[in-house]
Amino acid sequence: MIEDPLCTVVEPMPDDRLAAPAPWPTTVEEALAVQERLRPLVDLADDPTGADASGVRHVAGLDVGYGAGDEVTGAVVVLDAGTLQVVDRAVVRERARFPYVPGLFAFRELPPLLAALERLRITPELLICDGYGLAHPRRFGLACHLGVLTGLPTVGVAKTAFVGRYDTPAPERGAWTPIVLDGEVVGRALRTRDGVKPVFVSQGHRVGLETACAHVLRLAPRYRIPEPIRQADRLSRS
DNA sequence: GCGACAG
């Protein structure tokens, strides 16, 4: 147990408010009402003591894999923010509680992700979600929703465009262009690799857009997809 | 009205 990095206990994940609310929305109407009610709780400012460029020791990547029928597998992997080495992880497989509906994505993927987060032994200071946050029809994508429910800083990183318009950023890693929706900047198309399709970054909770992009670039030193999400994706498949 | 639509 001494040499196993996965046994490095730092601080247990608080499990009191993480469970998916008992009566999970069943209909589109109920889901929309929940988004409407929780949206005001989102904090888009940088948290000076949390997710700013220096206060993150552990970063978690989250992703959900799909199996036969309505089987969903939530995976969370915690990495050392400095070395990007895996220090903790958790997986939960269960029946999906909501169908896939663009704009209501969180109601399908949040249950298994919250369950997996409860099993973590290390509490990360930042969560990198596979999907959108602010860049959402009602400005409340998965990253925002997860941030509000856990109280933790979150960032959304998607692989394909969803809402808003954006121009193709310059081909160099680090280049970016704003994603504009209804005249507002809701995220950025950011290149993490030279000449490779950009990823779409949007704020989730308690992290500013500039800081969010800085984190994503630092977390993706070699591949297009940030390491935390790559690891979570791998785990959600196995 | 019609199409497009994170994973």
Place this chain on the structure above:
DNA sequence: ATCTTGTCGC
């Protein structure tokens, strides 16, 4: 998301 081979390029 998932079903799927080979192939071009760093």
